[in-house]
Amino acid sequence: MKISELSRATGVPVASIKYFRREGLLPAGKATAATLAEYGERHVQRLRLIKALTTLGGLSIATTREVLTAVDQAQTSDGALGAISYALPVPVTASPAGDAEEEAKADTAAEAEVAELIEAMDWWTPASSPHVQGLAAALKELRRVDAGYEPGELAAYAELARSVARLDLERAAAFEDRVALAERAVILLALSSPVLELLRRLAQENEVRRRTGRREPDDA
Amino acid sequence: MKISELSRATGVPVASIKYFRREGLLPAGKATAATLAEYGERHVQRLRLIKALTTLGGLSIATTREVLTAVDQAQTSDGALGAISYALPVPVTASPAGDAEEEAKADTAAEAEVAELIEAMDWWTPASSPHVQGLAAALKELRRVDAGYEPGELAAYAELARSVARLDLERAAAFEDRVALAERAVILLALSSPVLELLRRLAQENEVRRRTGRREPDDA
DNA sequence: CCCTGGCAGATACTGCCACTATCTAGTTCT
DNA sequence: AGAACTAGATAGTGGCAGTATCTGCCAGGG
Incomplete structure (x- = not known):
C-alpha cells in the first residue's frame, strides 16, 4: 500500500x-x-x-504519542492499564489563586477529603497517583466556587464509579479475542469516557424532564 | 474595588x-x-x-461565554439546566472517514443503536438533542476501532448514568440556599465531570490492583 | 498647584499547536 | 522519454489565549 x-x-x-x-x-x-x-x-x-x-478522546498530539508509546511497550507485559492510565492527562491544571495562606489551607483540606474517601472505599491507591492529586485539585477548585461535596456525597459517586469500573473490566475481557490487551486499555480509558459523559448528560436531561413533567425540549 | x-x-x-x-x-x-x-x-x-x-471544565473562551450567557438569561426562568446543557460542547467532532458508502451504513447503525437505547431506558429525549447526535457519532468512532458495545452493555452503563444523574439532582437541591439555580446547573454539568472521570480512573486502577493482587504501583 | 502613579480603552504582539504547503530529488509506469 | 507519483526536509498558516504597549486621563499627596 x-x-x-x-x-x-x-x-x-x-x-x-x-x-x-x-x-x-x-x-x-x-x-x-x-x-x-x-x-x-x-x-x-x-x-x-x-x-x-x-x-x-480529545488528546493532544504529544499525549497521543505518550499513550501510543505506552501501548507499544506494554503490548506484552502486564500492567498495561496502569501505564496508560498514568500517561493520560489529568483533566485539571492547578491554578494558583490569590491568597497564599488560604491556599495552603484549602490544599490540605482537599487532600484530607480524598484520603478519607480512599479509606472509606477501601481502595489501594497510593497517594502518589496522579489521579489522587488531580482529584484533590478538582475538589479545591470546586470549593472555591462554593460547590464542595457534602460528606458522604463523594463516596456515593465513588461507589457508582466502582460499578462502572467493574463493567469496564468485564467489557475488556469480552473483547479479548478481537483487540490486543494494551489497545483495549486505551479504549476503556480514553475513548469510553466521552460515551459515559454523554450518557450522563442524557440521563440528566431526562431526569429533569421527568421531574418537570415536560416531554418537549426546554426553551433556550 | x-x-x-x-x-x-x-x-x-x-x-x-x-x-x-x-x-x-x-x-x-x-x-x-x-x-x-x-x-x-x-x-x-x-x-x-x-x-x-x-x-x-476545560472550556474554550467562546464556549465559556455561551455558557455564561445562558446562565445570565436563565437566572430567573426555568429550564436553566436544559439551556446550559445544550450550550456545552459535545466531546465528539464527527470525522468523515474514507469510504462514503460504508460511512452511511455505520451512520444509520449507530443511530439505531442509540434509538434502541433510548427506547430501552424509557427516556424522553428527542432525537434532535445534541447529546443523542454526539452519542451516535461516538459509537460510530468506537466501532471503527473495533470497540463497539455489545447489545445490552450500553444499557448497563446508561443505568449507572441514570443513578449518577439522580445523585446530581439531589446534590443540586441540597445547595439551593448557597448558589443560584443556573450556577448550580453549570457546576453539575461542566465542573463535576472531571471529578467523575477521576473517580472512574481511580476505581479502575483499584479494580485492576485487586484482581492482580498487587498493592504497589504498576511498573511503567 | 502640579507631578507621580495608576487606570481605562484600544491595538498590537507573542507563543503554542495542529496541521498544510512547497521544494528537491529520486522512482515507477507506460 | 515523460508524466505522475514518492520520500524527506523545511517553511508557512490560522486559530486560540492570553500579554504588552500605547494614548490619553485623573485622583491624591507633597
Missing part, C-alpha cells in the same frame, strides 16, 4: 500522515526504494486509533 | 481581566470616572467561575 492509498483508506490527508510519522505516532512504512515505502494493515489500524484518540 | 485589587483578590492578571471583559465574559465595572471603575463581589465570583470553567 502506498501512502496515497493509505490516505484514501483512512480519510486522512497525506500531509497529515507525514506529520504523524514525523511526530512519532505512526511507524514509517517499509522502504522499498529511496522514494517509496510500503504501508500495511497495521498502519491503517494505527491511523484509526490516532484519529479516535485525538477526536474522540 | 479597583481592577488591581480585583486582580489581587482572584490571582488573575489585570491584562487577563481586561481580556475577559473584552470577550464579554465579565461585565464591566461601574465607571466612577473616565479612568476609574468600581468592581464588586459579583465580579470576584464571576471571575472564579470563569477560571473554574476554563481550567477545570
Whole structure:
C-alpha cells in the first residue's frame, strides 16, 4: 500500500500522515526504494486509533504519542492499564489563586477529603497517583466556587464509579479475542469516557424532564 | 474595588481581566470616572467561575461565554439546566472517514443503536438533542476501532448514568440556599465531570490492583 | 498647584499547536 | 522519454489565549 492509498483508506490527508510519522505516532512504512515505502494493515489500524484518540478522546498530539508509546511497550507485559492510565492527562491544571495562606489551607483540606474517601472505599491507591492529586485539585477548585461535596456525597459517586469500573473490566475481557490487551486499555480509558459523559448528560436531561413533567425540549 | 485589587483578590492578571471583559465574559465595572471603575463581589465570583470553567471544565473562551450567557438569561426562568446543557460542547467532532458508502451504513447503525437505547431506558429525549447526535457519532468512532458495545452493555452503563444523574439532582437541591439555580446547573454539568472521570480512573486502577493482587504501583 | 502613579480603552504582539504547503530529488509506469 | 507519483526536509498558516504597549486621563499627596 502506498501512502496515497493509505490516505484514501483512512480519510486522512497525506500531509497529515507525514506529520504523524514525523511526530512519532505512526511507524514509517517499509522502504522499498529511496522514494517509496510500503504501508500495511497495521498502519491503517494505527491511523484509526490516532484519529479516535485525538477526536474522540480529545488528546493532544504529544499525549497521543505518550499513550501510543505506552501501548507499544506494554503490548506484552502486564500492567498495561496502569501505564496508560498514568500517561493520560489529568483533566485539571492547578491554578494558583490569590491568597497564599488560604491556599495552603484549602490544599490540605482537599487532600484530607480524598484520603478519607480512599479509606472509606477501601481502595489501594497510593497517594502518589496522579489521579489522587488531580482529584484533590478538582475538589479545591470546586470549593472555591462554593460547590464542595457534602460528606458522604463523594463516596456515593465513588461507589457508582466502582460499578462502572467493574463493567469496564468485564467489557475488556469480552473483547479479548478481537483487540490486543494494551489497545483495549486505551479504549476503556480514553475513548469510553466521552460515551459515559454523554450518557450522563442524557440521563440528566431526562431526569429533569421527568421531574418537570415536560416531554418537549426546554426553551433556550 | 479597583481592577488591581480585583486582580489581587482572584490571582488573575489585570491584562487577563481586561481580556475577559473584552470577550464579554465579565461585565464591566461601574465607571466612577473616565479612568476609574468600581468592581464588586459579583465580579470576584464571576471571575472564579470563569477560571473554574476554563481550567477545570476545560472550556474554550467562546464556549465559556455561551455558557455564561445562558446562565445570565436563565437566572430567573426555568429550564436553566436544559439551556446550559445544550450550550456545552459535545466531546465528539464527527470525522468523515474514507469510504462514503460504508460511512452511511455505520451512520444509520449507530443511530439505531442509540434509538434502541433510548427506547430501552424509557427516556424522553428527542432525537434532535445534541447529546443523542454526539452519542451516535461516538459509537460510530468506537466501532471503527473495533470497540463497539455489545447489545445490552450500553444499557448497563446508561443505568449507572441514570443513578449518577439522580445523585446530581439531589446534590443540586441540597445547595439551593448557597448558589443560584443556573450556577448550580453549570457546576453539575461542566465542573463535576472531571471529578467523575477521576473517580472512574481511580476505581479502575483499584479494580485492576485487586484482581492482580498487587498493592504497589504498576511498573511503567 | 502640579507631578507621580495608576487606570481605562484600544491595538498590537507573542507563543503554542495542529496541521498544510512547497521544494528537491529520486522512482515507477507506460 | 515523460508524466505522475514518492520520500524527506523545511517553511508557512490560522486559530486560540492570553500579554504588552500605547494614548490619553485623573485622583491624591507633597
